[in-house]
Amino acid sequence: MEPVVATKKDIRKIKPEKLQEFLIEAGEKPFRVKQVEEWLWKKSATSFAEMTNLSKATRELLEDNFTINALQVDEQQVSSDQTIKSMFRLHDRHLVEGVLIPTDSRMTACVSSQVGCSLACKFCATGYMDRKRNLDAAEIYDQVVLINQQAEENYQVPLSNIVYMGMGEPLLNYANVLQSIEHITSPKGLNMSPKRITVSTAGIAKMIKKLGDDQVKFNLALSLHAANDEKRNRIMAINESNNLEVLREALQYFYQKTRTRITFEYIVFYDFNDTLEDAKELWQFTKYVPSKVNLIEYNPIAEADFKNTEEDRLDQFARYLENRGVTVNVRRSRGKDIDAACGQLAIKQK
Template identity: 40%
Template sequence: MKNIFGLTLEELQESLKPFGVPSYRARQVAEWMYQKGARSFDDMTNLPKNLRATLPETLAIGRPREKDRLDSADGRTTKFLLEFDDGTAVETVLMRQPYGNSICVSTQAGCNMGCAFCASTLHGMARNLSAGEIFSQAIIIEEMLHREGQGKVDTVVIMGSGEPLMNYDNVLAFIRLLHAPYALGMGYRNITLSTSGIVPNMYRLAEEGLPISLSVSLHAPNDALRSRLMPINRKYPLADVVKAARHYAETTKRRVTYEYILIDQLNDGEEQAQELVSLLRGQLASVNLIPINPVVERHLLRPSAARIKWFEQYLLDHHIQVTVRREMGTDIQAACGQLRNKHLKD
């Protein structure tokens, strides 16, 4: 059986060729799968009856099942654990923002980047996700929002479990599918991709001609500290990562966001603030400060509110555009990897 969920229109046309049907049938199938929530060919009432009976003999519409769901007490955040046919489970999160519904999707089951502050890396990486498996996360939430009368998915951030640029081809296929008019038709400017700094693929992404936003997980302003927090820095040092990010901004004319997790007494002092200002001065960039969401196994603590405010003000005073990420879903383990890890332990 061939799973056709996640195929592009052109790929669907190829899959339907053996059935001798007109090429326009592919668009009908795509719209049923991606826009009307069809889970079987029987649902596709504008297909000939004999075709609806024949297609399931060799083709399948494979979608994950909802293994777990957690809703925050304030009703703003919902976290899903989705399980695919092979038993692999991944997390995706819905965040109801003032500007619309935003979702955070995973691109790998687990992660092998080994970042010292992240729950996703605790069990390593199981495998890459296919374009369809990434896209199914968006579709499941889109359908839930529609059922519950809460609108639609307005923005997508690719910063769940996994390193997107280590699953480059599938992630790019997902982005293009997300944009396709027969799927969700989302504007590229509503999509943000986050990377820990896979330098060759940052340059590759800049040449794709897609005006998506890029976020770079920085988390430290010097190589020694960044290598301690993020082992990938030993392969792609800080200067190379920042150079690639600058190239992305210059090529796409899109502001790069540098993500900076604030960890008490580790990277939140005046010395680190000064280094960060020196590193980013003059760039088309902003900093997103993220007070750490503590992971029990990591033994890293959140700075005090006063210390977070001081760090923010120091950057502002030195003309660095900065925001502090608003916490959402703390009560439902919304940090990457925490819900999946709970199930792996059970």
């Protein structure tokens, strides 16, 4: 019979107090845990050999007992508009995708929170995949670190913004998403401002309320895409259990607790949600809570037959909202030619 080989635990999944306990029992000084944590979360070390202010014996102790399950870039594609899409390989061989979106004013990382997705939104390529598992906090953090390296190496500019808009529904991986943001924003971590982070949800009302209870400092975006229940049910099954009235109440609760303005994301589909009546419904929904609207160009996928709206319809739609005092941004697609644009992430290997 083959002997059972114990797999080493990822050191980044161990609470600092437990790690300190282990180190003290091994004869190390209590302050060692702070040094190790700094290497892991501030300096983003991917091996114990990098921890050069620890003795060789201490590094060997860590090596013998733990591992660092760091992400690897498996494939990388560069779009004609300089967007970079990366396929990241996880320690268990699963794959996720992340995107670097450079513009004149900002350098944005779009990161994933799950391997696949369980929500099956009709217009999203990831929604046609099965959800394999949640990403842990360190796997989300690693995407930010690696995409930031790409930004600095390719454009000599560090990341300015992070959006949780990649594969998966962030609020169905609540604890890991919030823990990853803690590592990204903490002075003991990457020290980014939470105001430069946006978490996007398809609309999980009870978790939106929990964000309010936790008084989070980052921004919240709701993937709305239709402001009446009949249409939203047709493209987003989640609306059947989290309808617009339930979401309205959750968003009002979130705003009451955090005072943070909501962003409504609205993909404008041709002949589906692009009429002035649709614009009126959206305008009425925006009145429930301080908000702004991102109108998003649709990016076609093989699995669905939606089309992007026509330019004049988009202009009329945006103008209708603006004339009624709504703050509107029209988001143009980035990275469409390498399937890196919004809704296109689906692990297509070259």
